[in-house]
Amino acid sequence: MENRPxxxxxxxxxxxxxxxxxxxxxxxxxxxxxxxxxxxxxxNLILGDGLAEYTNFSRLRPLHTDAVIFGFTLSGVFATWYxxxxxxxxVSMAESRLLMTLGKLHFWLYVIVVAAAxxxxxxxxxxxxxxxxxxxxIDVGVVVVWVIFGMSMFGLIGIRREKxxxxxxxxxxxxxxxxxxxxxFNNMEIPTYFVTSPAGESxxxxxxxxxxxxxxxxxxxxxxxxxxxxxxxGFTVPIVAMIYYFLPKESGQAIYSYKLSLLSFWGLMFVxxxxxxxxxxxxxxxxxxxxxxxxxxxxxxxPSWGSAINMLLTMKGEWQQVAASPLIKFMVLGSTxxxxxxxxxxxxxxxSVNAIAHFTDWIVGHVHDGVLGWVGFMIMASLYHMxxxxxxxxxxxxxxxxxxxxxxxxxxxLYFSSMxxxxxxxxxxxxxxxxxxxxxxxxxxxxTVLHPYYAIRGVGGLLYLVGFLMFAYNIYKTMSxxxxxxxxxxxxxxxxx
Amino acid sequence: MSIAExxxxxxxxxxxxxxxxxxxxxxxxxxxxxxxxxxxxxSYSNMALKDDIDDAPVSALSDEKVPFExxxx
Numbered sequence: 001m002e003n004r005p006x007x008x009x010x011x012x013x014x015x016x017x018x019x020x021x022x023x024x025x026x027x028x029x030x031x032x033x034x035x036x037x038x039x040x041x042x043x044n045l046i047l048g049d050g051l052a053e054y055t056n057f058s059r060l061r062p063l064h065t066d067a068v069i070f071g072f073t074l075s076g077v078f079a080t081w082y083x084x085x086x087x088x089x090x091v092s093m094a095e096s097r098l099l100m101t102l103g104k105l106h107f108w109l110y111v112i113v114v115a116a117a118x119x120x121x122x123x124x125x126x127x128x129x130x131x132x133x134x135x136x137x138i139d140v141g142v143v144v145v146w147v148i149f150g151m152s153m154f155g156l157i158g159i160r161r162e163k164x165x166x167x168x169x170x171x172x173x174x175x176x177x178x179x180x181x182x183x184x185f186n187n188m189e190i191p192t193y194f195v196t197s198p199a200g201e202s203x204x205x206x207x208x209x210x211x212x213x214x215x216x217x218x219x220x221x222x223x224x225x226x227x228x229x230x231x232x233x234g235f236t237v238p239i240v241a242m243i244y245y246f247l248p249k250e251s252g253q254a255i256y257s258y259k260l261s262l263l264s265f266w267g268l269m270f271v272x273x274x275x276x277x278x279x280x281x282x283x284x285x286x287x288x289x290x291x292x293x294x295x296x297x298x299x300x301x302x303p304s305w306g307s308a309i310n311m312l313l314t315m316k317g318e319w320q321q322v323a324a325s326p327l328i329k330f331m332v333l334g335s336t337x338x339x340x341x342x343x344x345x346x347x348x349x350x351x352s353v354n355a356i357a358h359f360t361d362w363i364v365g366h367v368h369d370g371v372l373g374w375v376g377f378m379i380m381a382s383l384y385h386m387x388x389x390x391x392x393x394x395x396x397x398x399x400x401x402x403x404x405x406x407x408x409x410x411x412x413x414l415y416f417s418s419m420x421x422x423x424x425x426x427x428x429x430x431x432x433x434x435x436x437x438x439x440x441x442x443x444x445x446x447x448t449v450l451h452p453y454y455a456i457r458g459v460g461g462l463l464y465l466v467g468f469l470m471f472a473y474n475i476y477k478t479m480s481x482x483x484x485x486x487x488x489x490x491x492x493x494x495x496x497x
Numbered sequence: 498m499s500i501a502e503x504x505x506x507x508x509x510x511x512x513x514x515x516x517x518x519x520x521x522x523x524x525x526x527x528x529x530x531x532x533x534x535x536x537x538x539x540s541y542s543n544m545a546l547k548d549d550i551d552d553a554p555v556s557a558l559s560d561e562k563v564p565f566e567x568x569x570x
Contacts, residue, residue: 006550087548162554164536166544245545254542259526262538266522270515491546 008086009094010390012103016079017383017390019111021472023071024379028468030064032461039454054122062133063121068371069131069234071114076379077238078106081153081172083386084245088169089160096159102152109148113141125208129223131230132186136210139187146183150176167261171241174269178233186226188213217284221277228276235375237268239338240307242382247311247331250385251321252491256313260306267303271296278349281358290351297349304342311335326402327395327493330381333409337373341366356431361450361457362423369416372408372464380471387478388493394484396477398495404470411463414456422453 037043037057044056053059082103086092093099116138120126126133134142153176157165165173189210196202212219248255255261277285277293312335315321321328344366348357357363384401388394395401429449432440481496488494531537536556543555 008550088544090548090550090552090554092550161558162544163534163556163558164532164541164544166541168545248542248545249548252546254539254546258538258541259530263519263523263526266519270519 006092007094008083008092009100010083010386011100012093012107013079013082013386014390015104015107016075016082017386017475019107019114020072020075020079020379020383021475023067023075023114024376024468025465025472027064027067027072028461028465030060030067032458032465034060034064035454035458035461039451039458053124059122059124062126062130063118065131066117066121066133069230070117073234073238073371073375073379074110076242076382077172077175077234078110078149079386080238080242080245080379080382083390084168084241085153085156085172088162088166088245089156090162091156091160093156096155099152099155099159102148102155106145106148106152109141109145113138113145116141120208127187127189127210127212129186129212131227132183132223134187135208136187136189136191137208139183139189142183146176146180150180166245167255167258167265168241168245170265171237171244174265175233175238175241178229178237182226182229182233186222220280220283221285221289224279225273225276228279229273231370232268232272235371236272236304236338239334239375239378240268242378243311243331243335244307246378246382246385247314247328247335250325250327250331250381250492251315251318253314253316253318256310256316260310264303264306264310267306268300271300271303275300275349278354281349281351281354294349294351294354297346301343301346305339308335308339308342321492325492326398326405327381327384327495329402329405330377330384333405334374334377334381337369337377337412341370341374344369356427357423358427360423360426360430361419361453362427365416365419365423368419369412372412372415376464376468377408380468383475384471385493387475388484389489391479391481392483393478393481394488394494394496396474396481396496399497400470400474401495404467404474407470408464408467411460411467414460414463418453418456418460422450422457425449425453 033043033046034057037060045052047055082093093103117134120135120138121133125135127135153172157169189212191207192205192209192211193203193207195204195211197204214222244255244261247253274296275293277289278297279293281290281293283290312332315328315332322332347353348363348366384395426446429441429446430439434440484494526538530539534556540555547553547555
């Protein structure tokens with residue numbers, strides 16, 4: 001024991017890998033149920049009238065979004081941080097008892113907060129702010145978890161051997177700072193206990209209820225500054241961190257241009273924060289602010305594509321690897337979907353396009369080609385790369401992984417193509433009118449027309465969920481696969497048949 | 498001048514300065530090619546490629562803290 005060589009310690013990474021998979025299954029399963037509820041409304045009562053309160057669309061919807069954002073994605077971010085962080089800083093968690101304790105505390109408090117959030121949302125306790133539904137006691141818990149994550153992250157950075165911080169670490173730091181700032185400001189709220197109504201009543205509502213500190217348009221502005229940047233610092237920044245580490249590592253190729261990665265980073269930081277106004281086009285927000293939201297959204301193409309092209313060019317001269325390895329396929333398609341959705345978003349933010357796209361299913365389609373094609377693919381690819389290294393065993397099955405890749409890709413394509421057609425149909429029907437200005441269609445007319453596309457979307461989501469279960473099974477079986485030697489882990493991950 | 502006008506001018510000046518700084522940074526990266534320690538930026542890719550705990554750091558934080566130090570107890 002005395003002279004045992006130092007090794008990276010993946011205890012915390014493994015714990016978060018587990019929650020990534022568990023919360024992924026829960027979040028995606030609820031998503032599929034919701035998709036079929038929209039196509040077949042009878043499913044709202046799937047467990048009978050008595051339980052309708054818990055199974056209807058509006059009760060389940062925040063559970064889906066929050067489970068995939070704060071459960072699946074954040075777990076993936078934490079799992080990869082506790083893996084990548086040690087390696088690029090060349091320091092082991094085992095070297096500091098404090099950091100190990102903080103890591104474990106981070107994990108268990110996170111699980112407790114998630115459990116509390118799931119319970120409260122099922123019970124219908126919500127602030128009614130999208131992606132910020134948690135009431136104040138849970139918000140306090142979230143802040144505590146986040147502070148511990150920060151202490152753990154900066155603690156590891158503090159004892160590093162590598163002087164410079166690898167580009168992925170920059171992105172992880174940005175994730176930490178960005179979400180800290182966004183979450184705090186958007187969740188500024190006053191417990192109703194302290195509120196007095198104009199009529200002089202006080203102590204209104206249950207102790208856990210609260211009202212936002214902002215009102216009206218200001219509340220909307222802060223909310224969408226938060227909502228859009230939750231996409232930035234939850235679904236973009238940490239996922240870019242992952243691809244900048246895992247794609248070069250798995251392919252054995254140096255990043256095409258490290259300098260481009262640095263300037264794309266600052267470009268993204270500079271531009272993203274101003275784009276949230278595009279969620280409020282044609283609303284009561286000042287006109288100049290809407291225009292600013294549109295313009296910054298268009299400019300955002302540059303830094304986004306800077307990172308995405310950098311990743312694709314990293315494969316320059318090595319494209320045979322894309323054909324040979326399903327793991328590289330996930331990452332290259334993830335990067336392609338990133339390019340695709342960061343072009344689609346700015347197009348939707350143009351005012352004239354938004355006049356058709358706003359409030360339609362096209363927006364839902366946009367979100368999902370980003371999260372299914374980019375976020376989901378990259379997190380699964382990262383876990384696939386980590387699995388042989390943390391379990392010291394080869395990935396159980398390459399062919400299962402390949403089958404999963406094609407099933408999920410088909411699922412994503414069905415999802416976004418059906419939502420494109422549904423969204424544009426909706427947008428056109430809502431605005432159609434005769435020569436006297438009378439609306440040509442009533443709302444129910446659009447519902448009837450959209451039914452087949454909703455069914456296709458449900459099937460697309462189901463295929464993605466099936467693929468995710470295959471992923472979970474593959475990782476589970478990896479734990480009992482053939483043990484591998486250290487030299488097999490240099491770049492391409494070892495895989496069984 | 499009202500507070501709103503002041504905010505608008507302030508916003509413009511801040512945006513303009515940030516644009517200048519960002520382009521200045523790009524110019525610096527592509528003309529100097531190396532950071533203040535003389536390390537070629539492109540060699541930083543090796544932080545991911547050679548990331549075993551006993552690999553030599555691209556630029557070590559200090560001479561004392563060599564890898565394996567933690568094992569010598």
